[in-house]
Amino acid sequence: MRHNVNTARAILAMGVIALFSCGANAETLDATVNRLLASASLKNASVGVRIVEAPTGKVLFSYHAEDVLSVASNAKVVTTAAALDLLGSSFEMTTTLVARGELRDGILYGDLILIGRGDPSMSTHWTPDVMVAMRRMAREARALGIQAVTGDMIADDLYFDRQYWCPSWPDNQWIQWYEAPVSAFAFNDNCVDVALWPGQAEGAPASLSYYPPVGYVNLTNAILTTSNKKKHGYLFNRGKFDNDVKARGFYYIKGEPVRDFFTVYDPALYAATGMRKALADAGVNVRGTTRRMEQPEESTLTGTKIVAINRITVGEVVKYCNLNSQNLYAEMILKSIGREVVGRGSFEGGAAAVAKFLEAIDVHPGTYSTADGSGLSRETKYSAKILTEVLRHMYRSKEVVAFRDSLPLAGYDGTMEARLVEDEYRGKVRAKTGYILGASALSGYARTANGKTLAFSMIFNNFKGSNRYTIKPIQDDICRAMVASTP
Numbered sequence: 001m002r003h004n005v006n007t008a009r010a011i012l013a014m015g016v017i018a019l020f021s022c023g024a025n026a027e028t029l030d031a032t033v034n035r036l037l038a039s040a041s042l043k044n045a046s047v048g049v050r051i052v053e054a055p056t057g058k059v060l061f062s063y064h065a066e067d068v069l070s071v072a073s074n075a076k077v078v079t080t081a082a083a084l085d086l087l088g089s090s091f092e093m094t095t096t097l098v099a100r101g102e103l104r105d106g107i108l109y110g111d112l113i114l115i116g117r118g119d120p121s122m123s124t125h126w127t128p129d130v131m132v133a134m135r136r137m138a139r140e141a142r143a144l145g146i147q148a149v150t151g152d153m154i155a156d157d158l159y160f161d162r163q164y165w166c167p168s169w170p171d172n173q174w175i176q177w178y179e180a181p182v183s184a185f186a187f188n189d190n191c192v193d194v195a196l197w198p199g200q201a202e203g204a205p206a207s208l209s210y211y212p213p214v215g216y217v218n219l220t221n222a223i224l225t226t227s228n229k230k231k232h233g234y235l236f237n238r239g240k241f242d243n244d245v246k247a248r249g250f251y252y253i254k255g256e257p258v259r260d261f262f263t264v265y266d267p268a269l270y271a272a273t274g275m276r277k278a279l280a281d282a283g284v285n286v287r288g289t290t291r292r293m294e295q296p297e298e299s300t301l302t303g304t305k306i307v308a309i310n311r312i313t314v315g316e317v318v319k320y321c322n323l324n325s326q327n328l329y330a331e332m333i334l335k336s337i338g339r340e341v342v343g344r345g346s347f348e349g350g351a352a353a354v355a356k357f358l359e360a361i362d363v364h365p366g367t368y369s370t371a372d373g374s375g376l377s378r379e380t381k382y383s384a385k386i387l388t389e390v391l392r393h394m395y396r397s398k399e400v401v402a403f404r405d406s407l408p409l410a411g412y413d414g415t416m417e418a419r420l421v422e423d424e425y426r427g428k429v430r431a432k433t434g435y436i437l438g439a440s441a442l443s444g445y446a447r448t449a450n451g452k453t454l455a456f457s458m459i460f461n462n463f464k465g466s467n468r469y470t471i472k473p474i475q476d477d478i479c480r481a482m483v484a485s486t487p
Helices: 005-026 029-037 072-086 132-143 267-281 314-324 327-342 347-360 384-395 400-404 467-484
Strands: 046-053 059-063 092-104 107-117 119-122 153-156 185-187 191-197 207-211 218-226 233-237 244-252 258-263 290-292 305-313 429-436 439-447 453-461
Touching: 029 046, 029 059, 029 467, 046 384, 072 314, 072 327, 072 347, 072 384, 072 400, 072 429, 072 439, 092 119, 092 132, 092 314, 107 267, 119 132, 119 305, 119 314, 119 327, 132 267, 132 305, 153 267, 185 267, 185 327, 191 244, 207 218, 267 290, 305 314, 314 327, 314 400, 327 347, 384 400, 384 439, 384 453, 429 467, 439 467, 453 467
Parallel strands: 107 153, 119 185, 153 290, 218 244
Antiparallel strands: 046 059, 046 453, 092 107, 092 305, 191 207, 191 258, 233 244, 429 439, 439 453
16 A cells, blocks of 8 residues: 555654654663664764753763764854853844034035944845835935035944954855855845846846845856756856856756845945945935945044944844854854954954853863854864753853744744654754754754753764764654653
8 A cells, every 4th residue: 555645754753753652661861862873874973962951950861972073053052142141132233324524505524434233134034125224224314414425435344353254164165145254244144146037048148137236246147048957057156355246057948937145245345335325216425435444433523423223132133043044143143242242353252252151151161162153164163061051051041031032943943943843842842953064963952741941962973874864863863752751
């Protein structure tokens, strides 16, 4: 008898539920996890696992828990916890438009300055149109009576340094959205969105449009339409330090429209270009150039006035960052805590701020490595013990709600939406996922059958097979065992 796909899935789900519902009595949590870790697919892999009771710290399971391993996006657990602990969820990340000079008869004799302070909210993650905030700021400039500006449109990005990429990130992936340049500005996540669809005939250029339409990049379209489906494929190329982008390849004539992305160089100028476009649309003519502030300039001259502010809280950014594993936001959070806590808005400054946070919870230097905030770097390494101690600390913190609710809820949202979807387990695990080639991790909280909250971390490095088919099933089965347990 052949079952359809849905029937087969239902039978599989019932089997999984039966395994852990019955196994909870016959097999202890310790024995279950040990059995799962004995999988042949983990032979020669580096694995660290720790499970504790969140309120008391009682250790229920520990396996190489002090081994320091690459944690991929589980680094965001540490970065976001440090931000909530050191800055608080209500700390504001801002973009501010300032008028510097004298306003007389509708003319600003001076400059407009756009000041970036780590605000990532000018993004389609937060609003359908990334220009909304800038158009509002432009309208407020016009409402103040500014019709023309004799000077420049200046971008002040000096809150952070200009090391846009962590040195230990993959060097050939900087055009990809997940390796977007890290700046005190994030306009459209420092990316250009591209819509692609086939042309009308064989050999015709594929159709292409990009967003936002602010004229910042020079985009050449050399993608041709093809009737050969096997030839379908395209890519975007640009120099690492320029914005001359060439699209090349072939687009299948019967292919569906797609949306793609590529990063830009110099995010501050990108944001200032967008602001200048919004001002022009509002009827404000900036006569000078668009430029970056190269060193701190006087911005408190007589007549200087704040025109408009765009703001978002750290709590809001942390939630999006963890739910959707957004690398750029994690790095902006890292550099923000670096600037605020140790006075350096850099990768190194952020790492120093994280070290202060960890030291306060009795995690000492030399037991971990913080190269970045997102975990894209293989050199960002923590242990399962450190991650569970961070989780325990946040469970008892005044910021517990902001932190807990930022972690994806199994079976419901974020990167855990499609995992642990069976009724017995859905909604009973909140956890941060993480994966880069050769490293997979899952850390968070699980609610047991007798109502206890466990903090757990499991890290896998150098494993055989795929993350999807090899490691995730083991992670999910460990989660099922925790939920079914009665410690």
